[in-house]
Amino acid sequence: MYQMKKLALATLTAGMLGLSPLAAQAADSDLSRQLSEARQEGSIWTAIALNRHLSPFSIEVDVENGVAVLSGKVESDVDRDLAEQLALGTEGVKQVDNRLQVDPGTQPSQQNAGLAQQFDDATLTAMVKSKLLWNSNTEGLDIDVDTRSGVVTLKGHARSAEAKELAGRLAENTKGVERVDNHLSVAGDGTAGQAQKAAQDTSRAISDAWITSKVKSSYLYDSQLDGLDISVETKAGMVELSGSVLNAAEKELAIEIARNIRGVRGVDADALQIGG
Template sequence: MKTDLQLKKEVTEELDWDPAIDAAAIGVEVREGVVTLSGHLPSYAEKLAAEHAAEKVSGVRAVVVNLDVRPTGEFSDEAIATAARDALQWHVHVPADAIKLRVEKGRVTLTGEVEWGYQSKLAERAVSQLRGVTGVTNQIKMRMRPAPNDVVERIEAALRRHAEREAKHISVSMKEGTVTLSGRVGSRAQRLAAVGAAWSAPGVGAVVDDLELS
């Protein structure tokens, strides 16, 4: 098992490795495997990148993000709203007409109703990368429809296609449109692949990620 000191060193190195992150602006503290990131960053996208970088490091149990977003330059809420609307309109897989957005002090709130769970995630990702955005609240709901009786089997089959060995260690259950994933995976990439497979299944309105990194 890695010590907290070793984890701090590796998280710091991972932040420095990513060219999209200003590692010098981020403080790293580790206690019992829990990483805390603190500091001020110029974009919400960089904040997300820092969080994901810390999660990549083997041995990290959890990440606490105390990073403030302070955009460089002046961005009015009206300008951000226009850019966000354009981003949704241009994204081929996002039903922009079904999504409404509100911007307050740089924070974008998404509402509406979509057919598929993955569309909600794509909409959130699209606006997260925009200049001036300080945060995103995703309140998009999925239009409820009956899930196929074999939806769990479909998700398990998708997991096997992505990584057959890791799929053996993942348990899938579903209740009232919510899929719960439990078990162990070897990396954050495998974790994201498992969650993505669950979101892509028909009738899935929420995904609970109880997967642990081994």
């Protein structure tokens, strides 16, 4: 329906040529309304495609005068209600006519599932690249990150076997990553070493706010740590952790992650409680 409406808009625009002033004004008003409705349909469709619960299903979207009509089939009542809420959250949509049918045997649409996987893979690639850039031991490495169906492939050069292993571990511990294929080659004192030195030279003056945000983000990205209960504060490069973790292993991991963020001079985790 979204593609059909775009075609209608193009036809209407072409037909406006040669109209009388009043007719042209009416046509222009109609065009503006249809453009708005097309944007609303696109927004709803994108929200559905990005939602991993709804993306496998083929859902039709049509917006007319502020009413979004949803049709198609989903697997459960939860999916049906979720689609309605996403539509209601779109600016300009005042009401939803939810015609979605619930069928537990509904077969997922491979086209939509593939699109959702592309979004997931792009997100994972960005998360892994960020973690490698923020880490003081991998920031200067020449690493290319590619993700397909949750499998992350690392290519490029590491200055040592330890740096290669660390890069792989950072990728493996990222939420959503299924497997890591670490094809990094060890470059010794060559290109990777020069890149690392250049990165160290440019990271000497890093703000406390930058450090705090990267520590928090690293916690949220990590599959072994629930960073929502950890508070982070940085003063002159010294990171202070407070809140609670489930066990001693999580506390050690939180300290290690913070310590390895660029610009961190030390970590104080005395206020980070275990089992709180």
